[in-house]
Amino acid sequence: MTEPLIELKGISKAFGNNKVLDNIDLTIYRGEALGIIGPSGTGKSTILRVIAGLTAPDSGEIYIQGVRRKGLIEDSADPIGISMVFQQAALFDSLSVEENVGFLLYQHSKLSRKRIRDIVHEKLEMVGLGGSADKYPSELSGGMRKRASFARAIISNPESPNEAPEVLLYDEPTAGLDPIASTVIEDLIRQLQCTQGVCSTYAIVTHQDSTIRRTADKLVFLYEGRVQWEGHVSDMDTTSNPLIRQFLSGSIAGPIHVVG
Template identity: 60%
Template sequence: MVETAVAPLLELRGVQKSFGENKVLNGVDLSVHSGEAIAVIGPSGTGKSTILRLICGLIAPDAGQLYINGNRVSTEEIQEDSHGVSIGMVFQNAALFDSLTVAENVGFSLFEHSRLSRREIYQQVEQKLTMVGLENISDRYPSELSGGMRKRVSFARAIMDDPTVKSVTKKILLYDEPTAGLDPVASTIIEDLMRSLRQQDVCDSYIVVTHQDSTIRRTADRLIVLYRGLVRYAGKVSTIDQADNPYVKQFFSGSIEGPIQLLTKEV
């Protein structure tokens, strides 16, 4: 019997993106299979966050294609949680609305787009906050929270789905520097939470953009090194210390000698 290949949950093929004269992505290929945790690394300004914004439909590629469950999709279709996959984004700075309470931030999408009552939405909010270890803070404002707590609130918002919509079967979470600016203890809490959400089947797969060695090693199965708009390395995190790749060696040693040179524009 011939086995048929399972299509990736998410796939980028030959994706290109420029901002003015600055070509950020120059033909990126990337696939995410069910159950995978992928770390995307590289120097600042090399397009890591741009990839996340493309995947979640905030911007459109100039060229190339995006596929979900083997189906080519447009930017609009990504935003509509098409083809049985929902995509949630955790932004680097948490991106909470300062004028809204924690409950209003976490339940924002339901308040705006669902037919649930306020009572039902608040029940969903409390459930998600409990999942990220933040009970009884619904009435607080972001300014009353620590940096680590704000990150976890943004996690709760990213995993919020309308329970009345039954078509979505898989969820991919995108983490943009989730441990940036946190102390080592808070970073460990966030790293444990990322793994816990996947173990609880809150999400099926995730991509994390990070510079932190501990976040790479503790949260990811596979590593992608991006530099000057191209994937320069793809391999298992468990083998990076033995990898004979100049980009991997330079990144993890912190050496100024090697193919990676300083980029001045963050994208």
């Protein structure tokens, strides 16, 4: 069987008395589009941060392309690049779109400013933001800010190809967007997956039904810090699992405890 690109074994994480991940096992294979779903507060975003190397688990092991990670991403480089798209886009308001997208290269490469600008413009074209380089985040719509964050996530230094992101992690990429803007983002996620030289593997956290169905192939359902169900997207319409049935229907009656 093909070796997992990313493998979590027995991952647990608590914040104070709140245990958000409880002995989680998770695998992601090359070329896979994994959807991570479940009620709010069940550790979905925490899993992404653990995979990205931004949050350390309390226990368990993380393997990236078969190599066990020790510490956080700042402690040692992974054998493959992993990039994350944050829920709120996380753009610097005081920087232009070009400066936001090219931030990593401006800060950590020896490329000329012109070369960086060329790379930034190429990535902006890929996400449908050609001509927006000199704008500021305040001048962009919510969907455009999300696309700018995509461009930043996929940018890499051509002189260090081993650092190019091979895996993208999306945290609620369509949150707060209207249905049309959401469709644009969902299409872009799939387009980037199919674009040569861009991340072909990704994991996406979402609550939105259209985003689940249009961007994911495989699903894992988290509840109470554990993987309670997993299967293909098409399986969620036929499963008898009461957690999935309640989640999809939005019913307040069922095994999922309604907070408040």
